[in-house]
Amino acid sequence: MLYLASLPPAIAQGIIWGIMAIGVYITYRILDVADLTVDGSICTGMAVCTVLIVKFDMPVWVGLAAAVVAGMLAGLVTGIFHTFFGIPAILSGILTQLILWSVNLKIMGGTSNVGYPFGVEYFISTESLSKTFLYFAIILALLIGLFYWFFGTTLGASVRATGCNINMSRAQGINTDFIKVLGLVISNSVVAFSGALLSLFLGFSDANAGKGAIVIGLAAVIIGEALFSRITRNNFALKLLSVVLGGVIYYMVYQTIIYLGLDTNYLKMLSALLVALFLAVPYWKKKYFKKAAKKEKEVAENA
Amino acid sequence: MLEIKNVTKIFNAATINEKVALNGVSLTLQDGDFVTVIGGNGAGKSTLLNAVAGTYPVDGGNIVIDGVDVTKMPEHKRAKYVGRVFQDPMTGTAADMWIEENLSLAKYRGKRRGLGWSIKASDRAEFKELLKTLDLGLENRLSTKMGLLSGGQRQTVTLLMATMQKPQLLLLDEHTAALDPKTADKVLTLTKDIVEKNKLTTLMITHNMKDALRLGNRIIMMHEGRIIFEASGEEKQKLTVNDLLEKFSQVSKGTFANDRMLLS
Numbered sequence: 001m002l003y004l005a006s007l008p009p010a011i012a013q014g015i016i017w018g019i020m021a022i023g024v025y026i027t028y029r030i031l032d033v034a035d036l037t038v039d040g041s042i043c044t045g046m047a048v049c050t051v052l053i054v055k056f057d058m059p060v061w062v063g064l065a066a067a068v069v070a071g072m073l074a075g076l077v078t079g080i081f082h083t084f085f086g087i088p089a090i091l092s093g094i095l096t097q098l099i100l101w102s103v104n105l106k107i108m109g110g111t112s113n114v115g116y117p118f119g120v121e122y123f124i125s126t127e128s129l130s131k132t133f134l135y136f137a138i139i140l141a142l143l144i145g146l147f148y149w150f151f152g153t154t155l156g157a158s159v160r161a162t163g164c165n166i167n168m169s170r171a172q173g174i175n176t177d178f179i180k181v182l183g184l185v186i187s188n189s190v191v192a193f194s195g196a197l198l199s200l201f202l203g204f205s206d207a208n209a210g211k212g213a214i215v216i217g218l219a220a221v222i223i224g225e226a227l228f229s230r231i232t233r234n235n236f237a238l239k240l241l242s243v244v245l246g247g248v249i250y251y252m253v254y255q256t257i258i259y260l261g262l263d264t265n266y267l268k269m270l271s272a273l274l275v276a277l278f279l280a281v282p283y284w285k286k287k288y289f290k291k292a293a294k295k296e297k298e299v300a301e302n303a
Numbered sequence: 304m305l306e307i308k309n310v311t312k313i314f315n316a317a318t319i320n321e322k323v324a325l326n327g328v329s330l331t332l333q334d335g336d337f338v339t340v341i342g343g344n345g346a347g348k349s350t351l352l353n354a355v356a357g358t359y360p361v362d363g364g365n366i367v368i369d370g371v372d373v374t375k376m377p378e379h380k381r382a383k384y385v386g387r388v389f390q391d392p393m394t395g396t397a398a399d400m401w402i403e404e405n406l407s408l409a410k411y412r413g414k415r416r417g418l419g420w421s422i423k424a425s426d427r428a429e430f431k432e433l434l435k436t437l438d439l440g441l442e443n444r445l446s447t448k449m450g451l452l453s454g455g456q457r458q459t460v461t462l463l464m465a466t467m468q469k470p471q472l473l474l475l476d477e478h479t480a481a482l483d484p485k486t487a488d489k490v491l492t493l494t495k496d497i498v499e500k501n502k503l504t505t506l507m508i509t510h511n512m513k514d515a516l517r518l519g520n521r522i523i524m525m526h527e528g529r530i531i532f533e534a535s536g537e538e539k540q541k542l543t544v545n546d547l548l549e550k551f552s553q554v555s556k557g558t559f560a561n562d563r564m565l566l567s
């Protein structure tokens with residue numbers, strides 16, 4: 001019974017990680033950049049939202065909006081490191097992550113943990129889950145709708161083209177440096193937004209909460225694709241939804257493992273190994289099952 | 304239309320691997336010129352094309368397209384003037400995007416990309432008409448991923464993308480070299496048709512001497528980063544593969560033994 005009771009809050013938190021995974025999907029899958037800024041920018045979102053609401057008495061929507069802007073700035077820094085400074089994308093993300101560690105502590109006034117006042121309920125909370133789920137449904141519909149629209153525009157199409165074939169994109173007149181920065185800005189704004197939601201839901205901000213966020217995001221993307229790719233096919237909105245579901249499934253498995261009494265110190269290791277394994281599968285498929293892949297392609301060509 | 308003035312390009316300058324890829328190349332293309340470029344491996348043909356396209360900066364000289372000095376202009380801005388087809392069929396298109404999405408990308412070459420819907424119903428009709436001219440049945444497969452097409456089909460679509468918005472300059476970098484002979488011939492015929500129909504100013508690299516003689520109104524031969532022979536008009540019409548081989552061995556002092564060229 002205790003396990004069943006723990007499920008709805010786990011699902012709710014899974015949705016928040018799933019929203020973050022949409023941000024990861026934008027860089028990792030669409031832009032073809034592994035962006036490690038995420039571990040920092042999710043905490044920036046948490047910190048900015050909490051501090052504005054708690055210390056500056058701002059309404060919740062201001063906290064959320066400010067988190068989005070802060071995430072954009074984080075993405076901008078990584079983007080500038082990558083395109084203008086010429087630093088490889090992964091290293092750029094790590095550098096920004098480190099910068100954000102200091103920035104986040106500074107935002108939170110030098111402590112690593114800031115809580116919302118007890119007894120005050122915001123629009124999402126562990127206390128009123130049905131209301132929380134309703135808000136999540138609205139947020140997801142708006143977010144997925146927004147990106148479905150954006151990636152269908154000429155600008156959005158050039159983001160996809162840049163991730164798919166950068167040489168071709170330049171030949172077609174796309175400023176690929178600008179597009180990369182844009183993609184990182186958009187992605188990190190989503191990540192910071194999810195961080196703000198997480199802080200409201202949990203009732204606090206923690207400078208350590210972002211550790212391994214990128215791995216959770218990647219896991220959500222991979223699980224979503226592995227389980228639902230046959231259903232989502234070429235529908236972009238469904239793909240994003242499957243990524244969110246991937247986040248939910250990841251977090252439920254996580255909760256189950258905790259419930260089963262596994263030493264929680266192993267959790268991060270297990271998720272990392274799981275992601276490594278999932279990332280290896282397409283590579284192994286290519287390397288050791290070349291014939292199968294080739295045959296598939298031939299069939300498709302003759303179709 | 305295109306003026307290349309004394310352009311030099313040196314790779315790995317001041318190192319043991321220094322390679323002068325372009326050694327003061329000057330070339331002027333008039334409006335509507337179709338120039339074929341031949342030469343052995345490492346002669347500087349691709350470097351010349353990439354220099355014009357802006358893939359990398361040149362070390363000296365100027366490049367002027369349609370009266371605009373583009374020498375310092377970044378590649379993506381130069382794309383406004385230049386349509387390109389590459390040797391590798393995978394390079395010219397986005398494999399994970401649909402045929403119509405690829406065509407839409409090309410439609411906006413050199414234009415502002417904003418928040419308007421990328422493919423409208425009128426675009427789709429236009430794309431269908433264009434694809435019909437290829438006679439490959441692609442007009443019914445607008446939402447097929449580009450990556451599922453064969454090399455020849457992809458190269459054909461790339462050619463379409465490079466020319467659907469009339470470019471001031473069309474650059475073809477051995478765009479049939481990776482195709483089987485039959486497909487290569489088809490793509491080449493289509494190239495000829497499109498260039499003639501739109502009166503495009505074209506620079507085409509080829510390893511195939513017959514093609515170089517068959518197509519275009521001018522021919523240039525490159526060797527060690529220089530243009531060593533040039534012919535146009537009637538003079539070009541009279542040239543044979545043997546003439547070219549002879550010219551080549553004269554200038555390169557008998558070192559000519561590029562089997563790819565001999566075989567073709």
